[in-house]
Structure formats: C-alpha cells, structure tokens
Amino acid sequence: MKAQIITIGDEIIIGQTLNTNAAFIGEQLTNLNITITKTSVVPDEENQILSEFKDALEENDLVVVTGGLGPTHDDITRKCIVQFFRTELVLDQNVLSDVKKFFETRGRTLTKINEDQALVPKISIPIRNSRGTAPGVWIEKNKKIFVAMPGVPYEMHGMMESFVIPKLTEKIGDKKEFVERINLLTTGIPESILYQKLGDLNELLNGAKLAFLPSQFGVKLRLTVYEKSQEEAHNKLSEVEQKIRTIAGRYIYGKEEDSIESVVAKLLIERGLRISVAESCTGGLISNRLTNISGSSNYFDRGVIAYSNAAKVELLKVNEDIIQKYGAVSIEVCRQMAEGVKAISGSDIGLATTGIMGPTGATAGKPVGLVYIGICDDNICTAREYLFGDDRLLNKDRTSQAALDMLRRNLLGIPYEE
Numbered sequence: 001m002k003a004q005i006i007t008i009g010d011e012i013i014i015g016q017t018l019n020t021n022a023a024f025i026g027e028q029l030t031n032l033n034i035t036i037t038k039t040s041v042v043p044d045e046e047n048q049i050l051s052e053f054k055d056a057l058e059e060n061d062l063v064v065v066t067g068g069l070g071p072t073h074d075d076i077t078r079k080c081i082v083q084f085f086r087t088e089l090v091l092d093q094n095v096l097s098d099v100k101k102f103f104e105t106r107g108r109t110l111t112k113i114n115e116d117q118a119l120v121p122k123i124s125i126p127i128r129n130s131r132g133t134a135p136g137v138w139i140e141k142n143k144k145i146f147v148a149m150p151g152v153p154y155e156m157h158g159m160m161e162s163f164v165i166p167k168l169t170e171k172i173g174d175k176k177e178f179v180e181r182i183n184l185l186t187t188g189i190p191e192s193i194l195y196q197k198l199g200d201l202n203e204l205l206n207g208a209k210l211a212f213l214p215s216q217f218g219v220k221l222r223l224t225v226y227e228k229s230q231e232e233a234h235n236k237l238s239e240v241e242q243k244i245r246t247i248a249g250r251y252i253y254g255k256e257e258d259s260i261e262s263v264v265a266k267l268l269i270e271r272g273l274r275i276s277v278a279e280s281c282t283g284g285l286i287s288n289r290l291t292n293i294s295g296s297s298n299y300f301d302r303g304v305i306a307y308s309n310a311a312k313v314e315l316l317k318v319n320e321d322i323i324q325k326y327g328a329v330s331i332e333v334c335r336q337m338a339e340g341v342k343a344i345s346g347s348d349i350g351l352a353t354t355g356i357m358g359p360t361g362a363t364a365g366k367p368v369g370l371v372y373i374g375i376c377d378d379n380i381c382t383a384r385e386y387l388f389g390d391d392r393l394l395n396k397d398r399t400s401q402a403a404l405d406m407l408r409r410n411l412l413g414i415p416y417e418e
Contacts (some may be wrong), residue, residue: 025037040056049076132154275301386398
C-alpha cells in the first residue's frame with residue numbers, strides 16, 4: 001500500500017509550528033509496512049487543497065490529512081472534502097453527543113459554532129474525538145482510502161491509536177511481508193567515522209536496511225528488515241544488530257527512546273553510587289538532565305555551577321595558581337573541579353565541565369568550542385579535551401552529552417579509542 005501525508009495550515013508553511021504530525025503519522029504507517037511516497041504541506045487555500053487531494057489520490061492508495069478541521073473561519077478542510085467528494089454535510093448524533101459531553105465536563109457553554117462540528121461528510125465514517133471537539137473523517141471510494149484528522153497533535157494521536165491504525169490493520173489483512181525495526185543510539189563518534197567503522201555494509205546487512213540519522217547528541221542507526229515471516233524477520237534483525245554491536249558496541253548507549261541520562265541513572269542505582277557535578281560552561285544542563293529522571297535523589301547529590309574563577313576557587317577549592325598558569329579552560333582546572341566537587345559532597349563520583357561555548361571568548365590557542373570534561377572517583381581522576389563547533393547552544397548540548405557518555409563509560413569500564 002502506498003500513502004501520502006498532507007498537512008494543512010499556514011502556520012506550518014511559515015515555520016510558526018513544527019510539523020510533528022507528519023513525522024508521527026509516517027512512523028505509524030511505516031510500522032504497518034505502508035510505503036510513504038510523499039509528505040506535503042498546503043496552506044489554508046481552497047484551490048491548493050483540492051489540487052493536492054486530487055494528485056495524492058491519483059498516485060496513492062491511502063491519503064492521510066491533518067489540519068483545518070476546527071470551528072474557525074480559516075478551518076476549510078471539511079468544506080474542501082465535501083466539495084472534492086461531491087457529497088454533503090449531515091448531522092451525526094454520536095459526534096454531537098461527544099461535543100456536548102466535552103463542553104459539559106469542562107463547565108463551558110456549548111455554542112452553535114461548536115454544534116456545527118458534529119456535521120460530517122455524508123459518505124464518511126466519522127472518527128470520534130475523545131480529546132477534542134472536531135471529529136475525523138474516514139472515506140473509502142474507488143478502492144482508495146482518505147483519512148482526515150484535526151491538526152492538534154494530542155487529538156490526532158488519539159484518533160490514530162483508537163481508530164485509524166486498527167482500521168488500516170484490518171484493511172491490510174494478512175501480510176505477505178513482515179517488517180522488524182530497531183533504532184540503536186550511538187554517541188561520541190561522528191557519522192562518517194561510524195560509517196567507515198562498520199565496513200562493507202552489503203556484507204554486514206545481508207539485505208537489511210540501515211539509515212544513519214545524526215543529531216547533536218549522536219547518530220541514531222535505524223535498522224529495518226523485511227522477511228516472509230515474523231520469526232524470520234525477528235531473527236534477521238537480532239543477527240544484524242549483534243554484528244553492529246560487535247563492531248561499534250562501545251558507542252551504543254541505548255535503543256529506541258532511551259536517553260543517555262536514563263541509562264546512566266540505571267547504572268548508578270544498580271551500583272549504589274552517588275554523583276555530584278561541577279559545571280562551568282554548561283551552566284547546570286548536566287544536573288538538569290540527570291534530575292529529569294524520576295528517582296534521581298537516589299543517585300544525585302548536588303550540582304555546583306561555578307562559572308567564575310572566584311567560584312571555582314571558593315566552592316570547589318581549585319588552586320588559584322593553577323588557574324593563573326593554565327587558564328580556567330584547561331585540563332588541569334577541569335580535573336581539579338571534578339576532584340573538588342567529589343570531595344566537598346562526599347559523593348562516589350565527581351563530574352566537571354569547563355569550556356568556551358562561543359561565539360565570543362576565544363583566546364590565542366583556545367578556540368570557540370574547546371571543552372574539557374573531567375571525572376573523578378576512588379580510582380581515577382582524569383579529564384579529556386573536546387573540540388566542538390561555534391554554535392553556543394549546540395555546544396552546551398554536545399558537552400552535556402559527552403559528559404554523560406564519559407560517566408557511562410566510567411561505570412561500564414569502557415576505554416576510549418586513542
């Protein structure tokens with residue numbers, strides 16, 4: 001089955017709102033082994049919407065639309081659907097009941113404009129909305145399927161989960177081909193180096209598909225296999241995954257929706273260890289990420305933001321002479337910061353960062369993006385040098401990720417490749 005996803009709305013066109021709907025729908029349809037041929041964004045303009053409907057249905061078996069089903073004047077998708085399919089609007093009592101209940105539970109007065117949302121195209125099956133007032137639309141005509149849902153992500157998600165996915169699963173019937181997919185999350189290695197490290201991909205994958213998806217936090221490896229049975233697909237996926245882990249396992253910190261902070265949190269709890277963090281250039285970002293995890297009080301003791309040289313000396317007991325000799329952004333100072341926060345907190349591990357985030361602050365021999373990350377436990381007290389880019393906020397993200405990866409490696413005993 002081939003599908004196109006259409007998002008309607010001026011706010012998407014001008015970049016005011018991110019098009020997260022298309023990403024969610026695309027993932028859900030792909031999981032059903034439906035091929036996405038195109039995603040498109042159309043403004044709130046009748047002729048363009050109708051033209052996009054026509055082209056999409058000519059080329060695809062399934063068209064999924066979001067946006068423009070609300071009650072205001074610029075919500076014209078329903079009008080376009082009626083015109084395109086040459087049908088009419090009729091009142092659906094079940095939808096009207098849903099709308100009334102929605103307003104009653106919130107103590108709000110139902111207006112005529114909201115009642116009109118219970119009007120649905122006569123040829124459609126209404127997709128009831130348990131999270132809002134605008135119903136969705138399911139239309140089957142000429143062996144094609146047309147689905148329209150509200151643009152509010154929360155409402156659209158509910159319709160996909162409760163109605164659209166089960167309905168499509170029923171329509172697809174017995175699969176002739178089974179798909180299995182996994183996302184492996186790597187960090188600390190650039191995309192190009194990871195690609196080279198994996199070697200001959202044809203030999204490695206043996207027919208599976210591999211996509212490299214980089215971000216400031218690392219490279220996601222999306223691995224997909226297609227086989228004639230679910231068991232064969234599962235076995236093939238496991239086989240290729242193990243091959244990748246054998247080659248690049250030290251860089252893989254998790255899979256699917258794992259965050260590196262959740263991974264290190266689990267390791268710290270399992271080992272009964274507590275950590276404290278001394279941050280200069282990251283301004284508390286590492287502490288924030290570590291405490292995003294429920295139960296963080298079991299492993300996180302404190303975070304010290306020692307931005308100035310005076311703070312490093314007063315709070316972390318960094319040697320002032322060392323700062324004068326090597327500068328605040330140096331491997332020597334970073335190591336003392338990690339050692340200092342461990343000592344003053346009595347934690348098992350001290351983690352520290354210092355660097356030049358940019359775009360200003362560079363000095364002779366110390367460019368923007370230069371960062372030192374240090375770690376100290378009962379066995380070692382060390383620091384490493386990193387050189388990131390010239391974007392301040394990206395550098396903060398990259399530094400926090402690298403620091404958490406240093407912690408992960410320390411806990412697992414994984415050495416760095418020199």
